[in-house]
Amino acid sequence: MKNFLFTVLLAGVNLVLGLADGEDFLCVQGTNSSAAPTPCLDSARSCYGPKFTEHIGLASRVDFGCGRCEPGLHFECEECQESGCNQPQDLGETFSCYNYKVAGGAVTRHPTLQTCFRSSHAGIICNMPSSSTDYRSTSGCGPCGEQAKQSGSCIECYSDSCNIIQTPEDRFRSQRRAKRSAVDCSAICPYR
Numbered sequence: 001m002k003n004f005l006f007t008v009l010l011a012g013v014n015l016v017l018g019l020a021d022g023e024d025f026l027c028v029q030g031t032n033s034s035a036a037p038t039p040c041l042d043s044a045r046s047c048y049g050p051k052f053t054e055h056i057g058l059a060s061r062v063d064f065g066c067g068r069c070e071p072g073l074h075f076e077c078e079e080c081q082e083s084g085c086n087q088p089q090d091l092g093e094t095f096s097c098y099n100y101k102v103a104g105g106a107v108t109r110h111p112t113l114q115t116c117f118r119s120s121h122a123g124i125i126c127n128m129p130s131s132s133t134d135y136r137s138t139s140g141c142g143p144c145g146e147q148a149k150q151s152g153s154c155i156e157c158y159s160d161s162c163n164i165i166q167t168p169e170d171r172f173r174s175q176r177r178a179k180r181s182a183v184d185c186s187a188i189c190p191y192r
């Protein structure tokens with residue numbers, strides 16, 4: 001009897017919410033962005049997921065689930081109200097860019113390439129510093145900020161891994177390499 005009453009009550013709630021009896025509210029849940037939406041256990045009527053930034057990708061600190069974003073994560077988390085609505089959009093092919101940091105008048109490049117994610121309709125864009133001041137991009141993926149582009153402190157390029165520039169470190173390294181090979185030669189080249 002108790003169960004019967006509960007079922008009747010649940011049916012009533014579902015009617016009020018505009019869902020047919022037994023129709024589940026679905027969300028992608030967990031950390032796998034390609035997983036299919038699955039039924040929510042509680043009475044959630046919203047889904048949440050990581051925000052997608054064009055050319056960069058999904059926010060890394062947010063997973064997928066039923067209900068609402070954690071209050072502290074609103075810059076990185078997104079909510080929606082339809083069943084199954086937090087499925088990530090179709091992505092285009094990934095591409096790569098170098099990351100740079102400009103601090104204390106020095107330009108340094110991160111030793112590894114960054115993978116960049118774009119939606120299927122977006123092109124490839126990388127950005128890089130054009131001088132050793134005022135570059136503030138936190139990623140080499142995507143466009144320069146509007147201001148940085150206008151001031152000329154940042155420049156863009158439009159193909160895979162295109163944003164490679166010679167840093168002072170590179171010049172130092174290639175000079176050292178040249179010097180070392182000169183030394184090697186004097187040791188093995190008796191005619192010099």
Ligand SMILES: *[C@@H]1O[C@H](CO)[C@@H](O)[C@H](O)[C@H]1NC(C)=O
Pocket residue numbers: 032033034035036
């Ligand atoms: C993520 O979900 C897809 C689709 O169900 C599946 O093919 C894939 O193996 C999953 N990946 C991981 C890491 O579980």
